[in-house]
Amino acid sequence: MKKVIKNGTIVTATDTYQADLLIDNGVINQIGKHLPLDDAEIIDAKGCYVFPGGIDPHTHLEMPFGGTVTKDDFETGTIAAAFGGTTSVIDFCLTNKGETLKSAIETWHAKSKHKAVIDYGFHLQIVEMNDDVLHELPKVIEQEGITSFKVFMAYKNVLQADDETLFRTLISAKELGALVMVHAENGDVIDYLVKKALKQGNTDPIFHALTRPSEVEGEATGRAAILTGLANSQLYVVHVSCADAARKIAEARNNGIDIWGETCPQYLVLDQSYLEKPNFEGAKFVWSPPLREKWNQDVLWNALKTGQLQTVGSDQCSFDFNGQKDLGKGNFSKIPNGGPIIEDRVSILFSEGVKKGRITLNQFVDLISTRAAKLFGLYPRKGTIAVGVDADIVIFDPTVVRTISVETHHMAVDYNPFEGIKVTGEPISVLSRGEFVIRDKKFVGQLGAGQYLKRGKYGASDHSGTTNLV
Numbered sequence: 001m002k003k004v005i006k007n008g009t010i011v012t013a014t015d016t017y018q019a020d021l022l023i024d025n026g027v028i029n030q031i032g033k034h035l036p037l038d039d040a041e042i043i044d045a046k047g048c049y050v051f052p053g054g055i056d057p058h059t060h061l062e063m064p065f066g067g068t069v070t071k072d073d074f075e076t077g078t079i080a081a082a083f084g085g086t087t088s089v090i091d092f093c094l095t096n097k098g099e100t101l102k103s104a105i106e107t108w109h110a111k112s113k114h115k116a117v118i119d120y121g122f123h124l125q126i127v128e129m130n131d132d133v134l135h136e137l138p139k140v141i142e143q144e145g146i147t148s149f150k151v152f153m154a155y156k157n158v159l160q161a162d163d164e165t166l167f168r169t170l171i172s173a174k175e176l177g178a179l180v181m182v183h184a185e186n187g188d189v190i191d192y193l194v195k196k197a198l199k200q201g202n203t204d205p206i207f208h209a210l211t212r213p214s215e216v217e218g219e220a221t222g223r224a225a226i227l228t229g230l231a232n233s234q235l236y237v238v239h240v241s242c243a244d245a246a247r248k249i250a251e252a253r254n255n256g257i258d259i260w261g262e263t264c265p266q267y268l269v270l271d272q273s274y275l276e277k278p279n280f281e282g283a284k285f286v287w288s289p290p291l292r293e294k295w296n297q298d299v300l301w302n303a304l305k306t307g308q309l310q311t312v313g314s315d316q317c318s319f320d321f322n323g324q325k326d327l328g329k330g331n332f333s334k335i336p337n338g339g340p341i342i343e344d345r346v347s348i349l350f351s352e353g354v355k356k357g358r359i360t361l362n363q364f365v366d367l368i369s370t371r372a373a374k375l376f377g378l379y380p381r382k383g384t385i386a387v388g389v390d391a392d393i394v395i396f397d398p399t400v401v402r403t404i405s406v407e408t409h410h411m412a413v414d415y416n417p418f419e420g421i422k423v424t425g426e427p428i429s430v431l432s433r434g435e436f437v438i439r440d441k442k443f444v445g446q447l448g449a450g451q452y453l454k455r456g457k458y459g460a461s462d463h464s465g466t467t468n469l470v
């Protein structure tokens with residue numbers, strides 16, 4: 001059935017205006033005033049913003065990590081995402097040395113196909129570049145529409161790749177039209193510092209942060225940027241946590257290197273002191289890179305405002321406090337890294353960013369949706385409000401005040417790192433391709449309704465977004 005969203009304020013990455021939307025067959029059919037209402041369901045969005053569904057470019061759903069598996073899978077994770085105003089996620093498909101890329105991708109399809117309630121795509125990890133991988137990569141792009149490759153520069157002996165692999169991945173990506181993503185921390189130096197700390201009996205969660213100083217993130221970011229320039233390629237740095245790394249990205253951009261940076265809500269709102277909470281509660285705040293000294297937050301906000309960082313991903317990677325995070329009691333290096341963020345990404349950015357005057361409303365839409373669509377080959381099908389695009393829409397009340405809590409969140413984990421933080425603004429209803437997933441704050445979607453997204457090549461929809469609709 002057709003739908004008309006009436007009386008709302010439409011917000012895109014560039015414009016804010018009053019208009020109604022006619023949705024037909026899952027796409028936006030008309031935008032304007034006095035739209036034909038016959039046969040259409042009317043949805044009143046008075047007092048609300050109407051913006052494109054969030055695109056979360058960084059999730060780890062049902063991912064094996066640190067001897068356990070992330071608690072949220074494609075069912076609970078995408079439901080929570082939808083509650084939070086996100087209508088597409090791009091998840092990291094992990095690979096094992098010696099395994100074919102095809103087999104790794106099949107594993108990720110099996111995890112997601114019948115569970116996801118919103119649309120989803122995959123980035124592909126490259127753990128080792130060799131002739132077999134090189135041979136498979138064109139098929140990964142053409143058949144699977146996976147146009148972003150992830151290289152970890154940290155997690156020695158687990159996920160970490162060496163510089164040769166990073167460099168060869170950059171060269172291949174340039175040839176094939178893909179974007180390389182890096183987790184930028186110097187894994188070798190961290191490994192040394194961790195062993196040294198443990199030998200000295202320093203086992204508490206705070207030593208996770210102290211053994212991963214911001215210099216090792218800055219160094220790896222700078223090294224990856226230099227290799228990108230040398231390969232004349234393109235790079236996206238995930239989860240930038242600190243000034244050292246943000247400045248390396250800004251410097252490389254000023255030197256003409258095609259490099260982009262993502263930060264995450266946790267780095268914008270929480271800080272290193274959380275790792276010192278008593279009774280092992282600091283483990284709830286263990287991410288890699290770690291939370292930083294508070295002053296870094298101003299640098300990150302400023303980088304978002306000035307365009308030196310371009311996206312905000314969740315890095316959703318959730319583990320229960322009881323039964324998972326506690327694997328690291330007595331040894332901080334065994335605390336599974338990551339946290340549950342997927343649901344609060346959009347709200348945190350609106351409340352802490354727009355409401356506090358740090359970014360504009362249009363920048364907010366760009367940061368949570370449009371820019372990711374452009375960088376990851378989804379634009380303009382996703383990431384904007386225009387005639388002909390998927391009707392992935394958030395109806396957002398900018399006045400509601402709520403307190404984030406594990407008691408009310410929809411993620412599968414037993415804590416929320418933003419517990420007690422008050423946010424202004426909340427998604428009321430969320431539509432995916434014209435169908436309600438969240439209606440009046442209730443889940444009404446369907447398991448398996450999310451479609452797999454084959455994505456376009458890097459640069460095919462140019463970053464200013466001038467490609468025609470396909």
Ligand SMILES: NC(=O)NCCC(=O)O
Nearest residue numbers: 183287288315317337338
């Ligand atoms: N970030 C984190 O601590 N966990 C998820 C895995 C990763 O992105 O490095």
Ligand SMILES: [Zn+2]
Nearest residue numbers: 183239288289
């Ligand atoms: Zn990472």
Ligand SMILES: [Zn+2]
Nearest residue numbers: 058060315317
């Ligand atoms: Zn991650």
